[in-house]
Amino acid sequence: MSDSAQLTAADVMTSDVITIPPTATLRQAARLMTSHGISALPVVKGGVVVAVLSEADLLQPDTTATPQPDWWLHQLAGEVELAPEYLAALRDASRSVGQVMQPNPVWVPPDAKLPAIAALMAQQGVRRVLVLRDGVLLGIVSRRDLVRAFATAR
Numbered sequence: 001m002s003d004s005a006q007l008t009a010a011d012v013m014t015s016d017v018i019t020i021p022p023t024a025t026l027r028q029a030a031r032l033m034t035s036h037g038i039s040a041l042p043v044v045k046g047g048v049v050v051a052v053l054s055e056a057d058l059l060q061p062d063t064t065a066t067p068q069p070d071w072w073l074h075q076l077a078g079e080v081e082l083a084p085e086y087l088a089a090l091r092d093a094s095r096s097v098g099q100v101m102q103p104n105p106v107w108v109p110p111d112a113k114l115p116a117i118a119a120l121m122a123q124q125g126v127r128r129v130l131v132l133r134d135g136v137l138l139g140i141v142s143r144r145d146l147v148r149a150f151a152t153a154r
Helices: 026-036 071-076 084-091 114-124 143-152
Strands: 040-045 048-054 128-133 136-142
Touching: 026 040, 040 136, 048 128, 114 128, 114 143, 136 143
Parallel strands: none
Antiparallel strands: 040 048, 128 136
């Protein structure tokens, strides 16, 4: 492979992307992620990417409740066995993807260079970016794709 700084999103992206509609349940999303060994799903409605759903989104407390913002800190500190909000989120797997998805996903065009993609990921605090052309999903570039490109570069 060539110098990783010259590679583009199109060179390293995963193009066979598994997607999910916003009407799917969180349980369906979790099963899809698990069966395909992936940590996020682009959310597509009417052929257009509208959001991204990640593993972290699946574990968020029910937003219709009024959870304490630091519920997870109490759990980690050992103050409670498992935070009630966490347990409620796990029990309520019938909620829809649309209720917890992250709108306005971070994306790049297929000709974006890898250093720019890495900088964007760091700046936005994301683990993956979608690759779009004219709003159409072409692929996804994850941190693993960037590491693989760096490892195989000459």
